[in-house]
Amino acid sequence: MLLLTGREMAEFDQKAINEYGIPGIVLMENAALKTFYRIKEILGEVAGKKIIILVGKGNNGGDGLALARHLANAGAKIRVFLLFKDQFKGDALINFHILKKMSEKIYEGVTENLNLLKISLIDADMVVDAIYGTGFRGALPPEIREVVEIVNQAEAIKLAVDIPSGVDSSTGRVEGTAFLADYTVTFGLPKLGQILYPGRSYCGKVLVEDISFPEKLKKEFPVKRWLLDKKVIKKFLKPLAPDTHKGRQGFGLVVGGSMDYSGAPFLAAKGSLAVGAGGVYLAIPENLFGVLAGKAPEIILRGLPAADGQISSKGFLEVEKILPKVKAVVIGPGMGALAESKEAYLNFLENCPLPVVVDADGLNNLIGNLEFLQKRNAATVLTPHLGEMARLLGTSIEEIKEKREEIGKKFAVDYNVYLVLKSETTAVFNPEGEIWYYPGGHPILAKAGSGDILAGLIMGFLAQGYGTGEAVLLGVYLHGKAGELAQKENSPRSFFISEIFSYINEAFGKLDEYGKKTFHLEK
Numbered sequence: 001m002l003l004l005t006g007r008e009m010a011e012f013d014q015k016a017i018n019e020y021g022i023p024g025i026v027l028m029e030n031a032a033l034k035t036f037y038r039i040k041e042i043l044g045e046v047a048g049k050k051i052i053i054l055v056g057k058g059n060n061g062g063d064g065l066a067l068a069r070h071l072a073n074a075g076a077k078i079r080v081f082l083l084f085k086d087q088f089k090g091d092a093l094i095n096f097h098i099l100k101k102m103s104e105k106i107y108e109g110v111t112e113n114l115n116l117l118k119i120s121l122i123d124a125d126m127v128v129d130a131i132y133g134t135g136f137r138g139a140l141p142p143e144i145r146e147v148v149e150i151v152n153q154a155e156a157i158k159l160a161v162d163i164p165s166g167v168d169s170s171t172g173r174v175e176g177t178a179f180l181a182d183y184t185v186t187f188g189l190p191k192l193g194q195i196l197y198p199g200r201s202y203c204g205k206v207l208v209e210d211i212s213f214p215e216k217l218k219k220e221f222p223v224k225r226w227l228l229d230k231k232v233i234k235k236f237l238k239p240l241a242p243d244t245h246k247g248r249q250g251f252g253l254v255v256g257g258s259m260d261y262s263g264a265p266f267l268a269a270k271g272s273l274a275v276g277a278g279g280v281y282l283a284i285p286e287n288l289f290g291v292l293a294g295k296a297p298e299i300i301l302r303g304l305p306a307a308d309g310q311i312s313s314k315g316f317l318e319v320e321k322i323l324p325k326v327k328a329v330v331i332g333p334g335m336g337a338l339a340e341s342k343e344a345y346l347n348f349l350e351n352c353p354l355p356v357v358v359d360a361d362g363l364n365n366l367i368g369n370l371e372f373l374q375k376r377n378a379a380t381v382l383t384p385h386l387g388e389m390a391r392l393l394g395t396s397i398e399e400i401k402e403k404r405e406e407i408g409k410k411f412a413v414d415y416n417v418y419l420v421l422k423s424e425t426t427a428v429f430n431p432e433g434e435i436w437y438y439p440g441g442h443p444i445l446a447k448a449g450s451g452d453i454l455a456g457l458i459m460g461f462l463a464q465g466y467g468t469g470e471a472v473l474l475g476v477y478l479h480g481k482a483g484e485l486a487q488k489e490n491s492p493r494s495f496f497i498s499e500i501f502s503y504i505n506e507a508f509g510k511l512d513e514y515g516k517k518t519f520h521l522e523k
């Protein structure tokens, strides 16, 4: 699904109005109706329910006024608080006049009605935030902030119209505070500010409602940013051929490990098997062989010549002998800061003719050597978290968060790589500058080993012959989905990341992967 900033949404609205001739008041009425239906769904019954509607001065307020009309007609006991005086215009003003004539309980002005608002909140069933929407940026004015802080304390169910007031719909930034919604009913398309923190934490459950924007407009709108969702993934995931075999499934290779870290490459290797690779080689410094031997019979262990507990230059040359047996590579997990063999690593990376996922120390050893990426002739996927990206670029995490898209897009295009910028909302950039966001980050995944597994998942799909973009998006989605499923049954604190594999299996099940279309043998 297309994912827009608030500013892009305003352009989108205008195109719908000016190029398709859909009057703004129609969009506003649809928005109000769709919100009304959701309120009925949430509250069960609307008649007799006490609903407070906070109305701003723009079209977000207009939505609130039109909504108030539907709620009143359905028998709700509404109290409409206009937070600004005599500032309505256009479609909002039309809805204001209509509501006025219905002589509903409308209270104009913030300060004069603050006490009444406090009293109304005591037994309200719901508070609707129609103060600011996509037109908002910066900080709430003090008098509005005071109202929002009072309302945030209330017991009532809180529902934001389009975006919680105080959240910047383009960046997710919140200066001071914002309306703390249980639900956000958003119109037409999801907004970037709803999936980036801290904005994401103020939205509650985001419900995207169609208000009759033409599908054609969505297709031709010049924004290449999407929300990575189940629809995208189900298109990519191919059923297994009934006569498949391990060779056809494709073997993967993980290169990594050092005296300090033996678990990371092991988890990556398991990750590739968890998504269907036919088999996997795990190439580690020979001194780790004993440590890992027998840990997982499915994994084919290869000990490499080592120096000081790391893969030596000779070791990287040995890796090349394995390449003809495999279809894709992960390099880096637990590899350590290479000393003598750094040059050999970079040459291996430059010349490896297979798709490579570069993770962890594979990235750290690239610092100051990014030009090696441009020399590669096969697909490259980098999977840094924000810290690794900051180190790669010699900048700060704050800077990257601030300019995430600009930095990510430029990097992916300049170095011709797929960039998976991991954080609580992972962003995927492809070499064409297209972007996908997956808001799947859960505290349960924020542990050592989680990234190693993701690298393995992506490589596992590459080994099966998926396109690079498909493999990356499948890996990111399944990794996040598994975290979401694990979160439902486990405390994030005490969860062992190696238990994630059973949830990856379950995540596949959610994609109808279990024994339906996939395995023809049952016919």
Ligand SMILES: NC(=O)C1=CN([C@@H]2O[C@H](COP(=O)(O)OP(=O)(O)OC[C@H]3O[C@@H](n4cnc5c(N)ncnc54)[C@H](O)[C@@H]3O)[C@@H](O)[C@H]2O)[C@H](O)CC1
Binding pocket: 010, 013, 014, 017, 024, 027, 028, 031, 056, 057, 058, 059, 060, 061, 063, 131, 132, 133, 134, 135, 136, 137, 138, 139, 140, 141, 161, 162, 163, 187
């Ligand atoms: N355009 C359409 O056809 C549709 C719009 N919908 C709804 O409209 C809002 C967007 O409305 P807009 O009038 O552009 O702005 P807001 O109502 O979000 O904000 C009102 C007003 O507030 C001012 N403002 C912005 N930031 C601040 C600040 N920090 N402090 C004080 N004042 C601020 C600014 O001047 C804004 O104009 C959209 O969210 C939808 O809810 C329809 O729903 C769909 C069709």
Ligand SMILES: [K+]
Binding pocket: 060, 129, 130, 131, 132, 133, 160, 161, 162, 163, 164, 165
């Ligand atoms: K709002």
